[in-house]
Amino acid sequence: MNDHGHGHGHGHDQAEVLDLDAEILAEHTASIIExxxxxxxxxxxxxxxxxxxxxxxxxxxxxxAHITAVDASVDHLRRLREKACEQGLTDRVSTVQADLDAEWPDLGSPGLVWASASLHHMADPDRVLRQVHDTLAPGGLLAVVELAGMPRFLPDDVPESRLEQHHHDERVPHRGADWAPLLTAAGFTVEGERTVTVHIERSAAVERYAHASLRRLLDPEALHRVLQRDDIALRTERTVWAARK
Incomplete structure (x- = not known):
């Protein structure tokens, strides 16, 4: 899932976090799609x-299926194309570089639009939802997947966890929103909503993910201290809305 999928940002660091996110949450993502x-x-x-x-x-x-992958980041799209090439999937993937706040590209008439951790970055989500509604084929489905908050790695009783919470509250105004009313206002019928609780115990990948996420918040000494803890785990919730045109 691409929590920074709008593509503004920290370049290589961000791409690393997105790749770790994909690896660690692969089973959860597959179950949501299922x-x-x-x-x-x-x-x-x-x-x-x-x-x-x-x-x-x-x-x-x-x-x-053939997939059109849309992002604002040229770097993210390049990495995606490289992965498609490695997996022999280049004939099933097209990439479109676009800032959806600025312009709406021609995306054909898809039967499914998947928007995972991307809508909360949009300056005007209502406009984007109307555009998606217009783009979808008749009877097509929009899947909106959002994190209730940014991933957290520390138990609540650890002092540093307050930094995690504060940082996540400030950053993106639409994160944690209830998308059902916005989907209905854009003309969709919400056919299903489901919240998945994620708790993944410490592993090498979770450690790398924690390091990549927490190094922006903590000084090196505090980061080192935190990463020594046995109770580091990935804690988050993801909610998915399935909305029919």
């Missing part, structure tokens, strides 16, 4: 695709 009320869409758009967590999970789930 849950979607849709049979076998032939054309899919991954809106704010980041480095391709959703793209490759969708390709695996829908082997007949």
């Amino acid at each position: 849950w979607l009320p849709i049979e076998s869409p032939r054309q899919i758009v991954d809106l704010g695709c980041g480095t391709g967590a959703g793209t490759f999970a969708l390709l695996a789930r829908f082997p007949e």
Whole structure:
């Protein structure tokens, strides 16, 4: 899932976090896609695709589908194309570089639009949802996947966890929003909503993810102290809305 999928930002560091996110949350992402009320869409758009967590999970789930991956970041799209090449999937993926706050590209008439951790970055989510509604094929599905908050790694009783919480509250105004009313206002019928609680115990990948996320908040000494803890784990919630045109 591409929490920074709008593509403004920290370049290589950000791409590393997105790749770790994809690796650690792969099972959760697959289960969310499995849950979607849709049979076998032939054309899919991954809106704010980041480095391709959703793209490759969708390709695996829908082997007949072609995916158009859209992101503002040239670097993220390049990494996605490299992965597609490594996996022999280049004929099933197209990339479109676009800042969706500025322009709306021609994306055809997809049967499924997947927007994972990308809509909360948009300056005007209502406008983007209306654009998605116009773009979808008749009866098409929009899947919105959002984190309730940024991933957290520390138990609540650790002093540094307050920094985590404060940092996450400030950053993005639409994060944690209830998207159902916005989807309805844009003309969609919300057919399903599901919240998945994520708690993944410490592993080498979780350690790398914690390091990449916490080094922006903590000084090196505090970071080292925190990373020595046995109770580091990835803690977050993801909510998915399935909305029909």
